[in-house]
Amino acid sequence: xxxxxxxxxxxxxxxxxxxxxxxxxxxxxxxxxxxxxxxxxxxxxxxxxxxxxxxxxxxxxxxxxxxxxxxxxxxxxxxxxxxxxxxxxxxxxxxxxxxxxxxxxxxxxxxxxxxxxxxxxxxxxxxxxxxxxxxxxxxxxxxxxxxxxxxxxxxxxxxxxxxxxxxxxxxxxxxxxxxxxxxxxxxxxxxxxxxxxxxxxxxxxxxxxxxxxxxxxxxxxxxxxxxxxxxxxxxxxxxxxxxxxxxxxxxxxxxxxxxxxxxxxxxxxxxxxxxxxxxxxxxxxxxxxxxxxxxxxxxxxxxxxxxxxxxxxxxxxxxxxxxxxxxxxxxxxxxxxxxxxxxxxxxxxxxxxxxxxxxxxxxxxxxxxxxxxxxxxxxxxxxxxxxxxxxxxxxxxxxxxxxxxxxxxxxxxxxxxxxxxxxxxxxxxxxxxxxxxxxxxxxxxxxxxxxxxxxxxxxxxxxxxxxxxx
Amino acid sequence: xxxxxxxxxxxxxxxxxxxxxxxxxxxxxxxxxxxxxxxxxxxxxxxxxxxxxxxxxxxxxxxxxxxxxxxxxxxxxxxxxxxxxxxxxxxxxxxxxxxxxxxxxxxxxxxxxxxxxxxxxxxxxxxxxxxxxxxxxxxxxxxxxxxxxxxxxxxxxxxxxxxxxxxxxxxxxxxxxxxxxxxxxxxxxxxxxxxxxxxxxxxxxxxxxxxxxxxxxxxxxxxxxxxxxxxxxxxxxxxxxxxxxxxxxxxxxxxxxxxxxxxxxxxxxxxxxxxxxxxxxxxxxxxxxxxxxxxxxxxxxxxxxxxxxxxxxxxxxxxxxxxxxxxxxxxxxxxxxxxxxxxxxxxxxxxxxxxxxxxxxxxxxxxxxxxxxxxxxxxxxxxxxxxxxxxxxxxxxxxxxxxxxxxxxxxxxxxxxxxxxxxxxxxxxxxxxxxxxxxxxxxxxxxxxxxxxxxxxxxxxxxxxxxxxx
Numbered sequence: 001x002x003x004x005x006x007x008x009x010x011x012x013x014x015x016x017x018x019x020x021x022x023x024x025x026x027x028x029x030x031x032x033x034x035x036x037x038x039x040x041x042x043x044x045x046x047x048x049x050x051x052x053x054x055x056x057x058x059x060x061x062x063x064x065x066x067x068x069x070x071x072x073x074x075x076x077x078x079x080x081x082x083x084x085x086x087x088x089x090x091x092x093x094x095x096x097x098x099x100x101x102x103x104x105x106x107x108x109x110x111x112x113x114x115x116x117x118x119x120x121x122x123x124x125x126x127x128x129x130x131x132x133x134x135x136x137x138x139x140x141x142x143x144x145x146x147x148x149x150x151x152x153x154x155x156x157x158x159x160x161x162x163x164x165x166x167x168x169x170x171x172x173x174x175x176x177x178x179x180x181x182x183x184x185x186x187x188x189x190x191x192x193x194x195x196x197x198x199x200x201x202x203x204x205x206x207x208x209x210x211x212x213x214x215x216x217x218x219x220x221x222x223x224x225x226x227x228x229x230x231x232x233x234x235x236x237x238x239x240x241x242x243x244x245x246x247x248x249x250x251x252x253x254x255x256x257x258x259x260x261x262x263x264x265x266x267x268x269x270x271x272x273x274x275x276x277x278x279x280x281x282x283x284x285x286x287x288x289x290x291x292x293x294x295x296x297x298x299x300x301x302x303x304x305x306x307x308x309x310x311x312x313x314x315x316x317x318x319x320x321x322x323x324x325x326x327x328x329x330x331x332x333x334x335x336x337x338x339x340x341x342x343x344x345x346x347x348x349x350x351x352x353x354x355x356x357x358x359x360x361x362x363x364x365x366x367x368x369x370x371x372x373x374x375x376x377x378x379x380x381x382x383x384x385x386x387x388x389x390x391x392x393x394x395x396x397x398x399x400x401x402x403x404x405x406x407x408x409x410x411x412x413x414x415x416x417x418x419x420x421x422x423x424x425x426x427x428x429x430x431x432x433x434x435x436x437x438x439x440x441x442x443x444x445x446x447x448x449x450x451x452x453x454x455x456x457x458x459x460x461x462x463x464x465x466x467x468x469x470x
Numbered sequence: 471x472x473x474x475x476x477x478x479x480x481x482x483x484x485x486x487x488x489x490x491x492x493x494x495x496x497x498x499x500x501x502x503x504x505x506x507x508x509x510x511x512x513x514x515x516x517x518x519x520x521x522x523x524x525x526x527x528x529x530x531x532x533x534x535x536x537x538x539x540x541x542x543x544x545x546x547x548x549x550x551x552x553x554x555x556x557x558x559x560x561x562x563x564x565x566x567x568x569x570x571x572x573x574x575x576x577x578x579x580x581x582x583x584x585x586x587x588x589x590x591x592x593x594x595x596x597x598x599x600x601x602x603x604x605x606x607x608x609x610x611x612x613x614x615x616x617x618x619x620x621x622x623x624x625x626x627x628x629x630x631x632x633x634x635x636x637x638x639x640x641x642x643x644x645x646x647x648x649x650x651x652x653x654x655x656x657x658x659x660x661x662x663x664x665x666x667x668x669x670x671x672x673x674x675x676x677x678x679x680x681x682x683x684x685x686x687x688x689x690x691x692x693x694x695x696x697x698x699x700x701x702x703x704x705x706x707x708x709x710x711x712x713x714x715x716x717x718x719x720x721x722x723x724x725x726x727x728x729x730x731x732x733x734x735x736x737x738x739x740x741x742x743x744x745x746x747x748x749x750x751x752x753x754x755x756x757x758x759x760x761x762x763x764x765x766x767x768x769x770x771x772x773x774x775x776x777x778x779x780x781x782x783x784x785x786x787x788x789x790x791x792x793x794x795x796x797x798x799x800x801x802x803x804x805x806x807x808x809x810x811x812x813x814x815x816x817x818x819x820x821x822x823x824x825x826x827x828x829x830x831x832x833x834x835x836x837x838x839x840x841x842x843x844x845x846x847x848x849x850x851x852x853x854x855x856x857x858x859x860x861x862x863x864x865x866x867x868x869x870x871x872x873x874x875x876x877x878x879x880x881x882x883x884x885x886x887x888x889x890x891x892x893x894x895x896x897x898x899x900x901x902x903x904x905x906x907x908x909x910x911x912x913x914x915x916x917x918x919x920x921x922x923x924x925x926x927x928x929x930x931x932x933x934x935x936x937x938x939x940x
Binding site (some may be wrong): 026 | 584585586587588589622627628630631635639640643652656657658659660661662663664665666667668669670671672673675676678679680684695696698699719722723724725727739760762763765767769773802824825826827828856857858887891892893894895896897899900904906908911912913914915916917918921922924925926937938
């Protein structure tokens with residue numbers, strides 16, 4: 001969605017906001033903040049999308065307080081924008097119609113760890129790093145890793161995933177149950193703690209990925225996994241992106257339970273090598289990781305190496321030493337910073353799409369050609385086991401024509417992915433930035449989403465203007 | 471829900487049914503059947519729930535025909551009950567308010583197999599055995615196996631699972647996308663073919679498990695898996711159910727990717743031994759299966775055996791010979807017939823619940839005591855890796871007091887599972903039979919389900935009276 005369209009958006013008439021802020025101050029005192037710095041820090045800051053600040057920020061510490069905030073806002077038809085860490089990429093935390101940012105970061109308690117059931121119950125402000133730190137002595141971990149140290153409530157709300165999704169799934173697969181405060185102030189628990197159920201509509205999955213537009217998530221029951229006995233990570237270079245992708249296809253088909261399989265194109269490798277001082281060649285490469293027993297990990301790596309060799313891949317440089325593994329994945333996770341070396345002084349803007357893996361090489365190839373023809377710089381990295389890849393555009397934010405070119409490129413990228421039976425967003429969500437692409441992807445399905453939204457939130461107070469305009 | 475309550479249910483006034491049947495006959499000719507035998511065969515036949523026949527059965531062969539049926543029914547507010555093979559267990563295919571059974575069994579084409587993407591596109595009448603027969607030469611398979619040779623449309627509609635779910639997930643996890651004809655006659659496709667997406671509400675998961683109450687599924691894109699290189703299956707006896715369950719807990723915690731792990735209690739073993747002429751002891755036993763490379767399978771079996779021995783388990787009698795494996799799983803799948811040997815002339819009625827696995831031994835123990843105290847015969851089998859188990863009650867259908875006792879027992883079983891933070895149904899669905907338990911499990915969440923149903927199907931024509939009464 002073009003910047004100018006977002007800025008030109010006509011807000012609904014929200015006359016009750018002043019009354020809401022007054023009531024919130026009465027109820028929450030100093031935990032209601034209206035200073036500009038705090039308000040701006042609670043709106044979008046991570047891309048070129050505009051920063052649309054809320055009228056106030058309220059810091060909640062319990063589910064009952066969230067319910068109180070929602071009831072006060074509902075009484076005045078005031079928008080509520082849930083906020084975790086603000087690391088989302090498509091404008092999810094903006095307040096285009098004004099309203100109240102509901103900061104959940106102080107709801108950061110791990111309420112229970114059920115080791116026998118491989119699950120835990122947490123508040124939504126717990127971050128993924130915070131959860132894994134808490135789990136340190138249990139032998140368990142939570143695998144989903146979108147890069148940023150996001151809050152798990154936010155990750156659920158945007159259906160986040162990341163490097164481990166090829167083996168462990170996305171937030172869709174790893175939320176057992178959740179509590180949410182709905183638009184009318186009622187608190188629901190969407191499921192009990194059984195690992196599977198066929199009791200009625202899957203309200204858990206409806207809330208996961210709803211981007212705060214149906215309710216505020218106040219508690220999550222998440223799946224946990226045993227820390228693998230052995231972990232082997234490595235890098236394998238390829239002559240071309242297509243060779244690397246064909247290796248991925250065959251690896252997955254062969255049933256190797258690869259834990260991570262990440263593509264860096266030549267330009268990304270160039271940046272990573274320079275930034276992380278890696279002794280590697282700037283060729284398209286796969287970063288891989290295998291989990292299991294020592295014997296299983298060795299067998300997985302061997303089979304992978306044979307497949308890679310069949311597709312012109314070089315030797316797999318691999319290690320199971322934690323410090324080597326950390327160095328490798330730090331280099332991958334630092335790609336945002338590394339990319340900026342390709343154009344000092346620029347701003348890095350990440351966008352993502354996801355296609356069937358059979359179309360991935362085509363989609364990346366066409367996209368690389370498009371980047372070049374557009375005069376842009378955009379290294380590509382991908383969670384290729386899932387067919388998901390990111391373009392990190394390096395932009396001069398002062399150059400309006402370049403922003404226009406970037407927007408036009410992103411629209412073509414989304415259309416290209418959809419044309420290949422893929423999605424305009426594999427893991428970033430729709431928010432404001434991709435609202436314009438949703439109907440091209442899903443057609444009249446969007447109308448049924450809106451019917452659900454209108455039924456559950458008739459005053460459109462739950463994060464309005466995200467995913468779609470009601 | 472008690473039999474008498476279902477029979478006493480006051481149907482909504484559905485005055486347009488005769489007009490609907492006349493219009494359908496005009497449109498579909500001889501593919502509209504109103505003979506009693508066919509109508510009765512299209513209503514519930516698998517348990518003691520009453521057979522509530524529709525007014526007519528129409529056999530559709532294309533999505534466009536389904537749309538036509540829905541439009542004709544919608545014009546007269548006539549109920550539409552989708553029908554696959556009729557193997558559901560909770561009255562899903564009954565027509566308590568009359569209406570039209572929409573038989574989809576002739577929509578049985580496999581439309582595409584995308585081997586590189588590990589998915590296929592099928593019509594809803596394809597059965598799981600039909601799909602796997604079609605896939606025979608591809609090296610791929612579809613793992614979900616609820617026992618019956620159900621249609622995949624029905625399996626999606628009821629969120630079915632079965633013995634393989636511990637490794638491969640349920641229908642929730644294995645439907646990539648689906649087409650549905652909604653109550654207003656519009657056709658939607660809920661997602662594209664990308665393996666993951668964060669584009670808007672998860673309409674796929676909303677339709678999966680909705681039991682035909684939101685729309686008629688007309689196409690499915692399903693995940694496929696490579697047939698494992700090696701498969702090892704075996705049986706391991708235990709002194710007690712608790713020892714077996716503790717073995718399951720530790721097996722899953724250890725990260726052994728067990729493909730099946732099924733519990734048979736002593737009574738079930740007694741029946742299985744007699745029916746399938748197995749050379750085993752009538753002790754609580756785990757039937758297990760491991761998938762992977764020969765080395766991985768051997769390692770999994772070895773680790774499992776060590777865990778089992780720690781809990782008093784006997785030797786794992788295992789084989790990777792297809793005929794031996796088939797014999798073993800046939801014995802497991804034939805439990806329905808085998809159970810009847812425990813009481814010749816009786817009718818076998820299966821019910822299921824699912825609890826966190828840490829509570830499974832308690833739940834089964836309490837349930838066994840309850841069965842005995844109730845004077846019932848009910849062997850127990852379970853997909854115990856998921857905490858899911860079945861009680862097969864062997865009833866004299868002529869004895870009203872026994873039916874009453876069985877109903878009271880099933881209500882206590884559902885309440886017991888919910889009290890242990892589980893669900894009243896792990897994989898059979900709610901239908902009519904478990905409607906009375908849903909609110910105890912999910913509280914006001916049910917109200918939000920109803921709001922969605924009312925928004926998407928305001929005339930309540932889509933399989934009315936299932937999951938809840940609107």
